[in-house]
Amino acid sequence: MSQPTLLVADDHPLFRAAMLHVLRERFTQYATLEAASAAAVSSTLQAHPQVELVLLDLTMPGVRGFSTLLHVRGEYPHIPVAIISSNDHPRVIRRAQQFGAAGFIPKSASGQDIADAVAAVLDGGSWFPPMAAERSQADADLAARLAQLTPQQFRVLLCLADGLLNKQIAHELGLAENTVKVHVTAILKKLGCYTRTQAAVLVKSLENDQEA
Structure with missing residues (x-):
């Protein structure tokens, strides 16, 4: 082993x-x-x-x-x-x-x-420093929406956030272009987005915008 x-x-x-x-x-x-x-x-x-x-x-x-x-x-x-x-x-x-x-x-x-x-x-537990920040409902909602995506859909989403077209995503991930189209449709539906731009904005919100 x-x-x-x-x-x-x-x-x-x-x-x-x-x-x-x-x-x-x-x-x-x-x-x-x-x-x-x-x-x-x-x-x-x-x-x-x-x-x-x-x-x-x-x-x-x-x-x-x-x-x-x-x-x-x-x-x-x-x-x-x-x-x-x-x-x-x-x-x-x-x-x-x-x-x-x-x-x-x-x-x-x-x-x-x-x-x-x-x-x-x-040991199966967790370890965090003391936190003063309140739990964010917006982050909880975003995490729940993203959790609906399959690993492959999440990879496609990150490509969307980089502004790649379906053909480019297909090449990047080794997928058929039609498969990418199916993934994009599913991603938008699961995230409650109407456009690729809205999905990209969601990914942007994952970035750290807080100064230490």
Whole structure:
């Protein structure tokens, strides 16, 4: 049986190395992997089904706010995701929680706090810093609407948000153009949108607009 594994997804080599050091010292029974982009997260999870926790930065290349969190949660619902971020604004922490994160670890956290957070999530619990932000009904509604999408539909939605045409999306995702049209119709219906532009605006709202 493959060794259970922790995936650190962050594009800063020094911080990634620091995280890996903490994990290897505290969680000796786990192997570790690293990724520096959203694309690398996807390919790593596909290649390594033994991953049991993703530690995910919000500002890597290819990451659009909380889109990668939602994508991983949709495609791999059995794998918990803990956000690691230098932006620990209460609103950002609350949004991470509402969009399905099992934890939120500020990059300013001590090694002990990082280890405690990871341990809590691996034990099936959660770990978040104290939050002053109120739960947002708008975010709850958005999360519920996005949760209706299949993983493939979510990938198509992200392409829509980048302004790609159906033909371009088909090429990007290796799909038939007619299949893309079917997905787009389903996406708009599930999200309650009338146009591609409205759907793109929803994706835009996943981005972090709060200053730390």
